[in-house]
Amino acid sequence: MSGKLSVGLIGLGRLGRVYGRDLAQRVLDARLVAVADAQPGRAESFAREFGVPKWYDGHLELLADPDVEAVAIITSTSTHRQVVIDAAAARKAIFCEKPISLSLEGALEMTRAVEEVGVFFQMAFQRRFDAGYVAAKKKIDEGAIGTPVVLTSTSRDPFRPPLEFCDPKVSGGLIADMGVHDFDVARIFLGEVKSAHAIGGVLAYPEMKPIGDIDNAIIDLVFESGGLGAVHLSRNAVFGYDIRAEIWGTKGSIQIGYHRQTPILMMTEQGITHDVVPYFMERFENAYRAQIQDFVGHVLAGGQPTISGADAIAALRISLAANASLRMGRPVDVREIEVEK
C-alpha cells in the first residue's frame, strides 16, 4: 500500500463516472477502493464494471470504511454541505466538485468544519488544469502581455440541461452553476472582483421560464485593480461546446479556446468546414484527469491544496452578486453579499 492513496468516490452521475474511470484506470498512485451512490444498484454496477472492491448505497457507509483514506465528492451541489461535513468528521482527505455550495452560509459552514478537523480539502475547477488556461497563465506570469487589464470569459453549452436540473434551487441556475467557472477564471487572471452587473433572459427555450431560470446572460465585472471583465453565458451554442477566454494586457493579449475536435477540414461546394468539440467531456477530459491526479499527488505529498475553500467561496460570492444584480437591475458589490439572517 506504500505510496498509493486509497480513494472512495461518492456520486456516480455523469461526471462522477468520469472521475471514477480515471481513478480506476488512469490516475497514478491512486487506488479506487470504494464507490457510493444514493441510487440503488448504481454503485454495485459501476464497481463490477471497473473492478472496484467495495460499493455502498449511502455515503456514510463509505465514510465509515477504514480502508478509505480520501474521498472524491461528486454528488449534486445541494448535498455538498452535508457530505463534506460528514467526510471531515470521518477525517478523510476531501476532493469536492464545484460549486462548493448554493449559499454562502453553506459554504462557510463547510470550510469551518474542514478547518476545525484540519483535513486536507481541495476544490475542483477543472479549467485550471486545462492545457490552454495553464499555458496562458504561464505566458502572462512571464510578462508576455504586460499587465492584464481586461478579461472576457465565455461558456456556451450546445443545449439546455434537462428541465429538472434548470431549477435554480437545485443547480443555482445558469449564472451560479455555469458562470462559477468563468468567475474562477476571472480571479486567476485579473484578481479579486469588486462588483458585478448581470443582464439575462430566456431567449432560446421558452419552456425554461416557468422553471425560473434563464438561458443567456452577460455579466460585466469590475476588478479591485480597476480592470474590467465580461462573462458570456449561453445554453444555445447549438453547433457545439464553446469555451473561450481572452485576456488583454498593456502589451498584447492571449486568446484561449478552440472548436476543432478532429484535425480535418472538409472543402466542398458548401465551403470549408470543420467540426467542433461537442461537449464538456471531450473538451476537458484531460483536465478532469489532471485535476484528480493533482489532488492525489497533494494528499500523498502533503502541502496546500491547489484550489482552496476560500477560492471556491470567492467565486461563489461573485455568482451571488451577479444573481442579485440580475434580480435588482443594478450593479452589485460583492461585499454586499452576506450570510442571510
Next chain:
Amino acid sequence: MSGKLSVGLIGLGRLGRVYGRDLAQRVLDARLVAVADAQPGRAESFAREFGVPKWYDGHLELLADPDVEAVAIITSTSTHRQVVIDAAAARKAIFCEKPISLSLEGALEMTRAVEEVGVFFQMAFQRRFDAGYVAAKKKIDEGAIGTPVVLTSTSRDPFRPPLEFCDPKVSGGLIADMGVHDFDVARIFLGEVKSAHAIGGVLAYPEMKPIGDIDNAIIDLVFESGGLGAVHLSRNAVFGYDIRAEIWGTKGSIQIGYHRQTPILMMTEQGITHDVVPYFMERFENAYRAQIQDFVGHVLAGGQPTISGADAIAALRISLAANASLRMGRPVDVREIEVEK
C-alpha cells in the same frame, strides 16, 4: 456632364483625404469639383495633387459654388452642426461622417434643418458597407442562425489617439466616438436598444486621466426584443486593429472579423505567426469607397438614403446612455436621454 455628380469635399484630415482620393479617382459617376479645409493651404495642396479644379479655405465659399451639387462633410464632429445646417441652406445633397453630433440637441437641430429644406441627407457608418458585415446581415436575413438573440461587437485600436483628440468635449470620448460604430452594428443585427450599462477606466495610458477620457470600456445592452449585447472598446490592442462582431441566434452564430492582412504564415522556431491588419484605413478601405459610392448613386438615382439622420440619432442616444451610465454607475434607459434644457 449628364449622369455625373459634382461633389465638393469639406474637411481634409486623415479620413477626408481617403474620401477625397476615392472621389477623385475611384468613385464611378462622381466628379470631385471642389475641396475646402479651414487650415490654410491644405485645400490647395490637395487640389493640385489630385487635379481638383477649385479649392477654398472656408466651407461657406464651397457651399456658395453653384457647380457643387453635393457635399461630403468630413470635418471634426463638433463642427458638423453648423456645416450641415449651412449645406442644407445652400440646398446641397449632404453626406456626413459619423457621429452626427456630440449632443442630442445638435443632432435634432441638424435633422430638422435638413427636413425643412428637403435635401438628400445620408450619414456614414462604413461597417455597413464592409464585406463581412454585409455577408453576415444577408445570411441572418436568410435565417441561417434562426432568431438573433445575443450580440458582441468589439472595437480595439492599436494605440491611443493624440491627447488633444481624447478630450470628450471634442470627440465625445471613447464611448461616443468609437462605440457609436458598435451601437450602429447592434441596431442592424438586434434592433432597437432599451438600456445600456457601461464600465470603463484608464487602464493603459495614465496620461489620459487628466484629459477626462478612458481607454477601455465594456458596455452591456438590453434590446427591446429582450436580446442581450456586449460592446468591447479599447485603445490598447497593441498588435493591430481589432474589429469583430459575433451574432448568436437560436440556430447558430456568425463571427465577423479577421486579423490577417497578408496571406502568409511564418513557421519558425518561434511558432507559427501571421501578421495583422494595422489600422482602419487598411481594414475599411473598400468599405469607405463603397459608402461614398453608395451616396453618389443614391443622389443620382433619387430615393431614400441608406443611413438616415434617424439612424444616426438612435446610435447617438445609445452612446449618451452609455456615457451617463458610466457617470452614474447604473444601467440607463435610452429614453432617459433627453435634450438638456
Next chain:
Amino acid sequence: MSGKLSVGLIGLGRLGRVYGRDLAQRVLDARLVAVADAQPGRAESFAREFGVPKWYDGHLELLADPDVEAVAIITSTSTHRQVVIDAAAARKAIFCEKPISLSLEGALEMTRAVEEVGVFFQMAFQRRFDAGYVAAKKKIDEGAIGTPVVLTSTSRDPFRPPLEFCDPKVSGGLIADMGVHDFDVARIFLGEVKSAHAIGGVLAYPEMKPIGDIDNAIIDLVFESGGLGAVHLSRNAVFGYDIRAEIWGTKGSIQIGYHRQTPILMMTEQGITHDVVPYFMERFENAYRAQIQDFVGHVLAGGQPTISGADAIAALRISLAANASLRMGRPVDVREIEVEK
C-alpha cells in the same frame, strides 16, 4: 498631357476587360486611348461603356495610331507572336500577358524582334504582384527562413475551362497554360530549374480525353542548386480557387495562400464553415492592377522591365520540359528543350 502614358489595349476577352477597366479608371498616370478586338463590335461596346475615345477591330489599326504610346496585349496565346512582332515594328512599349508563346521558337522570335527595335517589353505574371508572394519574397530575402531548399506551388481551378480552350494546340494545355505561373514562382523562390518530371491524367472530366488535355498533374522539379520542388495542378477544386505556395528553408518555412473571401464564420449544427475565393478575378484583382500600374510606371520612368522576355522563356522551357516528361514517362532536363528544326 505631360506625365501620363497613352495606352492602347489589344484583346477584350475576360482578362482584357479587367485590364481595360483598370486602365480606364484606376491606374494612375495612364490614359486608355484606344482598344482593339478582332470580334466585331466588341471594342466599340467596351469603348462606349468606359469612355475610351477610339476603338478598332484590328490590332494593326490600333498600332498605326500615333496617339498610342504603349500597348497591352491580352489576346489569346497563339496570337502573341504576331501581335508582339507588329507592336515592336510600330515602336510601341509592350506589355504582354503570359504565357509568352506556346513554342520556344515563337518566344525567341518575339524577344529577338523586341531587342532589335529596342522597345520596352514587359511580361505579365501577376502572382509577382500579389501581396502574399511579395511579402514572402521580402521575408525570405531578409533571411527569415534561412536558405530556401524546397518549394511547393499549387494551382487549382474550381472547374474545367470550356472544352475548346482545353485543346493543347490553343492554350498549351494544363501544364503550359496553368503551370507556367507555378514555374515562374518556382524560379523566384529557388532559382533556375534543372529538370522536371510530370505525371498527370484525366481524373475528373472524361470529356477532356478526346481533346487531348489532362485535368490533374503533379510535376516535380530539381533546381540547379540541388533544391526540390513539386507543382500541383488541378481543374477540379470544386469548392473554389485554390492558389498556394510553401517555401521551406533551413530555418523555417513560409506558407502563402488563403481561402476565405469574406471575413465571416458560420457556426451551425453542420459545423464551422467559411467561404472561399471563387476564382482568379477575386483572388488576383489587386495583383492585376498593380501589375499594369508597374508597367505604366516603368515606361514613364524608364529603366528595366520587372519581368523580362528571358523570364518568360525560362518559365516556358520548364513547361515544355514537363510536357515532354509527361509524354515520355521520364524526367526531362530543361536543356533538352530546343527549337524544333
Next chain:
Amino acid sequence: MSGKLSVGLIGLGRLGRVYGRDLAQRVLDARLVAVADAQPGRAESFAREFGVPKWYDGHLELLADPDVEAVAIITSTSTHRQVVIDAAAARKAIFCEKPISLSLEGALEMTRAVEEVGVFFQMAFQRRFDAGYVAAKKKIDEGAIGTPVVLTSTSRDPFRPPLEFCDPKVSGGLIADMGVHDFDVARIFLGEVKSAHAIGGVLAYPEMKPIGDIDNAIIDLVFESGGLGAVHLSRNAVFGYDIRAEIWGTKGSIQIGYHRQTPILMMTEQGITHDVVPYFMERFENAYRAQIQDFVGHVLAGGQPTISGADAIAALRISLAANASLRMGRPVDVREIEVEK
C-alpha cells in the same frame, strides 16, 4: 486471468517505452507481464518503475515464458525478421512495429513463418488510428468528396535523427523509414500504387552526406486507378512536427493535419502566434495507445488483424521502388521490385 491478455514487450527504446507505459497503465484488458531489452539493465529498470513482474535481457527468454500470450516487438527494424520468426515459433500472438523489414526478402520470410504456424500477426501503422485519418477515411467512404483522385501526404521532422540512425543499412534511410507511413496512407485512400518517382538530396545537414542518407525528398506516385500522389519528406521542419495529408476527390477535398498543440493564441506587436506540436510522441500519443489497444482487442476477440503482413509488404515495395527511382533517376514500377537473388 479470464478476459485479460498477458503481453510481453520486446524492445524498450523511445517508442517501446511509450507502448510499455500504455500496456502497464492504460490499455484495457491487457496485462504487461514481461519486458525484454538487449541493453543490460534496461528491462529491469523499466519493470521496477512500472510494476512489471518479469524482465529479461534476451527476447528468446521472454518468448520461452509460458505466461506470455502475446508479444509486442518494438526492436530496431533490422532485428524484426529474427524476432518475429522466433515469436512465431513460440506460438505467440505478434504485434510488430513498422517497417516490417528493410528488404522484401526479409518481409516475405517473416510472413511465411507466421502463416506456417498460423499465429495472429498485426503490423503497426499508427496513423491509421489517429482521429484525423480515421475521420477522413470515414467521410470519404461516405462519399463526401466523390471519387478520390489525388493525394498529398507530408511527413516533416523537426530535426534530423542521430547520425548513427541515418545509416540506410540500419533504418532504411529517409524514404523507407519515414516515407513508409505516407505510402501506407496512400494505399488507404487511393489504393494500390503502380509506380514511384523520387527526387531528393542533402539540403539541410551536410553531415548526412558521408552517412549516405538524404534529408529531403519528394516522391510522386501513380496509382493503378490512374490517380496521382505526392509524398513530401523532410528532416528540417525546424518549427515542429508537421504531418499532413490532403485527399482530392471529384466533389471536394479533405485536409488532415494540425500544428497547434496548446489552444492559445498570442497577440503582440510581433503578430499573432501559436505554438506547434513538437514531435511524434505528442502528435500520436492517442494513436499509439489506440493501436496497441486494437491489437489486444483483436487477439482476445479473434478475427483478422487490422493491418496485415501483406499491407506492410505493399508499403515496403513502394519504399523500395522510390529508393530505386532515386538511385536510377527514373520512375520505377513497383512490380520491378523483386527478391534479390
